[in-house]
Amino acid sequence: MSDNDIVAARGRGSRAGWLAGLAGLTAVGAAAGVSVARSMRRRVTIDDPYRDEDFELLDADRSYVVTTADGVPLAVREVGPQDAPLTVVFAHGFCLRMGAFHFQRARLTDQWGDQVRMVFYDQRGHGQSGEAPAATYTVTQLGQDLESVLAVMAPKGPVVLVGHSMGGMTVLSHARQYPQQYPTRIVGAALIASAAEGISRSPLGEVLRNPALEAARFAVRYAPKTVHRTRGAAKSVIAPILRAASYGDEKISPSVVAFSEEMMHGTPIATLVEFLHALEVHDETAGLETLKKVPTLIVCRDRDLLTSKEYSQAMAAALPKAELVIVPGAGHLVQLEQPEVVDDALVQFVERATPSKLVALTRRVRERVRRG
Incomplete structure (x- = not known):
């Protein structure tokens, strides 16, 4: 056998190994999804209150592109007066996009009126934002991306940060890396269904601990064309777990379920695999030291199977x-399943975290809405 034949054979073997890794990861994801699903009693309601809901509402808002320090374009949307006394910036979670805050955008726009400007953006590799080198798919980089958004969209005035799941980790990463901005510019932070360190103890850990994940990461980095041809694997790698654990045991709107699954299924496999690893190894507990300086809201579900309430309770215990x-x-x-609870908590939290002048104005707006 010639040297060229040996090289070709090795290449075929490596490609087969990568594909086997993806197949193995898919099988593990499906098995974990089944185990999660067995612990839930989710019922999709026949009476769908959101049948006619426009879940693309954010696309009609003022749009911008913020380019990160390493050149990745981030899709940004803005609603509310540009000279509002307060800016609230929302960071979404893993395998989602800014639309994950659909109900908050709809309700809080009316609730806050012209007193608050809201900024939403797609994290790198998600939604309409650009993809990036695989090595940059880290929680540390997400904190730096958030700083890029803040520098362009909210260079002055008080800011409240809101992060869901991986977005909460983004907020913690930002707090660790830019502590001087707390509480001078960042006056409050809300962490929804999140965790300060790796989530290997959740059912997601069944995937994270599997050697096939490392094989898939290797394929993403060194055989991207091969992985692209298996793009459909993205759905079966993690979707069974996310789908089963996304909602509780109450009746769920099929339109809301379809919307969230569309976001998950639209996530590129490179984004999915690399950020899976990032979620396993991240440790942003140092960010909690910074958040001690500002009021913080922590929202969780009592039986969250991805970021259990123990993670939230530990963060709350560390923050006076x-x-x-x-x-x-x-x-x-939770922000899609029970938006009223989350919205009410955010309204009350912003009143607690912001200057007294804004508190008074916000309360008057809310009272007018109630009377109307």
């Missing part, structure tokens, strides 16, 4: 200015 809200009966996507 924290308020812990445990939502019964909801799943990991």
Whole structure:
């Protein structure tokens, strides 16, 4: 056998190994999804209150592109007056996009009126934002991306940060890396269904601990064309777990379920695999030291199977200015499943975290809405 034949054979063997890794990871994801699903009693309701809901509402808002320090374009949307006394910036979670805050955008726009400007963006590799080198798919980089968004969209004035799941880790990463901005610019932070360190103890850990994940990461980095041809594997790698754990055991709107699954299925496999690893190894507990300086809201579900309430309780215990809200009966996507609870908590939290002048104005707006 010639040297060229040996090289070709090795190449075929490596490619087969990568594909086997993806197949193995898919099998593990499916098995873990089944085990999670067995612990839930989710019922999709026939009477769908959101049948006619426009879940693309954010696309009609003012749009911008913020380019990160390493050149990745981030899709950004803005609603509310540009000269509002307060800016609230939302960071979404893993395998989602800014639309995950659909109900918050709809309700809080009316609730806050012209007193608050809201900024939403897609994390790198998600939604309409650009993909990036695989090595940059880290929680540390997400904190730096958030700083890029803040520098362009909110260079002045008080800011409240809101993060769901991986977005909460983004907030913690930002707090660790830019502590000087707390509480001078960042006056409050809300962490929804999140965790300060690796989530290997959740059912997701069944995937994270599998050697096939490392094989898939290797394929993503060194055989991207091969992985692209198996793009459909993205759905079966993690979707069974996310789908089963996203919602609780209450009746769920099929339109909301379809919307969240569309976000998950639209996530590129490179983004999915690399950030899976990032979620396993991240440790942003140092960010909690910074958040001690500001009021903090922590929201979780009592039986969240991805980021259990123990993670939230540990964060709350470390933060003297924290308020812990445990939502019964909801799943990991609590802001989509029980938006009223989350919205009310955010309204009250912003009043607590912002200057007294804004508190008074916000309360008057809310009273007018109630009377109307």
